[in-house]
Amino acid sequence: MRKVLSLGIIATLFLFASCSSGDDLIGNWVKKDDFSGAGRNNAVTFTIGNYAYVGCGYDGEDRLNSFKKFDLTNETWTSVESPGENFELRQNAVAFSANGKGYVGTGFNGDYTRYADFWEFDPATETWTEIAAFPGGVREGAVAFSTPTYGVVGAGYGDLDEADKKYLNDYYKYDGSSWINMGTHGSKVENASSFVIGNYAYICTGTLNTGAMLKKIYKFNIEAGDWVSQAEEDNIEALDEDNDNEDVLRTNAVIFVINNKAYVATGSYGSSSLKNDVWEYDPATDKWDEKEELETEVTARTSAVAFSNADQTKGYITTGSAGTYYLDDTWEFQPTIDEDDIDNY
Template structure:
């Protein structure tokens, strides 16, 4: 049976989950209207114009195909068309938007089947169309990012043999018409996070095929459609205890952007769920810790996150906390002192 997490249970279960007290850190979490669909984890999200779309996932019993959309102006949820009977229910899928349309594909049925199919959502008609299979083959736990004119999908794992899951590091670009291979890049990783700031996309966090956590950030030049070399001067900072930023490493996290700075939040480190929030400033390639999730906000993994059109606000929603599946929505304010009144 699905379980919802009450505030009292949150405070009890996650009292010791924090890496730091956060008492002298800046940042504030503000409760918004709950996601109106079934509480879920491992969902997908994409943003078109002033709306963020959230769907698919797992509710503790079933895999899902339903979607809702969040109005980033009014901060309210409404219904959106379900992809239809030909769209298979799934979790651990991937999504992006480009050229005013949304795309959802790949994923896992929770049993033995992983998918390669991809679907296009047109907000003008509120309709879904199958666009064929992903050229990289079946997989789940991939990562994707959106640009104005194309999306990129890659990594994850796709071997159907449960005893020998195949981790991947191949990437593909979709421009609304066709897929183009971008070759392989970096470590083989699953359940990574991504964000876009200005002319660059970044991929970070996630679980490696060796069992450890990714401790690098991969940088992608959007205009050139190429990866930025890690060997150049002023290379992307590595996550390591020597830099006092090793706590950024995790899997199943969310990433979002506010005012040209990226934030990594939620996720898991081994069996521990993460409450800390880290801010990345690409101007100086530096990480700073922000205020952690309030105890009113369940520590979680497999949530979704999205930002508004001008990148001045960002939100997290859904996710799982142990056997509890969540439907809450929270706005993060990185430069505001904690104010508990906002959370009720």
């Protein structure tokens, strides 16, 4: 991890980090093995079996294509084969896993070029194979979620000429052999986040084409392979002051799942307000509950990645950035345990 922070960055972190409402918040963060690659933001992650894979992103100087894997039992990072030279260096791409394979595509090279290519990773051979390009066209800041047999990718920010059409809301499903057009859904949004609990996937947070934060939560029925009815979606509690959960609003956040509850953390609100607060969403009650904030050396950050283990009993966060500080620390969140500073460093 880069250890040098300018006074300006430190001031920014203290000024904009979300404030805990007090010592009564539940939750504990435990430091794990540091990510073994370069500290970075806007990376991608996917999970296959006992391993979480993290790669691509931006380290403050270069766009990357390197990948590492995290052993979810031993909680250590090791190297994994990276895509070949035909895979363009990129950040703000998207990833998912299905049928025992990982998939990475789209993204941005930092020089006005966005991508639509997609690549399949086989963990048995650690080989990358280019598959059919994403049919929705080039984009960055898309969102994706995984099911056992297919992945869904959509939304994001594209290259269309008209400014009001750069933000997207089209979605496509990949079943291991071909892409299927699912049409459009919801508002045009970039840098949203997703999670899967039971038979449903959810999309929330992110930035709308109006510049506002996404308040709705979109719900997808995995078994049916389509979005739930508009009536059912409208019944999900929105993120706004009327529901006392307005602080959940953000972009470039992470979400992980532990024991059938989702946890939203980090990200930013506006152009410079970094977040370190954590919110728990219970789909059984459709309620949000604030938990203990991220307790790290650099508390507030944006554009990190997060993942859960196979049975979703543990959740982790790693990488991200704060100002010009690019991070490689990894943390596990324990949502039902009181804060214990001893295990943090």
